[in-house]
Amino acid sequence: MNEYILLHHDDASASESGWDAYIAKLRASGQFDGGSSIGEGASYRKSGTTKPTTGVVGFVRVRAVNLEAARVFLDGNPVYEAGGTVEIRLLPKD
Secondary structure: OEEEEEEEEOOOOOOOOHHHHHHHHHHHHOOEEEEEEOOOOEEEOOOOOEEEOOOEEEEEEEEEOOHHHHHHHHOOOHHHHOOOOEEEEEEOOO
16 A cells, blocks of 8 residues: 655635545545645755745645545545645655
């Protein structure tokens, strides 16, 4: 079983009320490994220049056999359902 992270972008206004039902659905699947919203931050470079972080505002971790199976977790996702971007990435095994 592989681990995936679903990265929620800030390009849609997701309904706050949809999160409780979505998280309950993920928990019921037995494949949910947590998640969180993400606050403001900054990017750093050795040269000293920084930029505010943008784009990703939260994440969810799930387990699935492959990327196609992980796509099932888009169903009911408030960001995805509002027309926003949810990026799915494989988390490498140690």
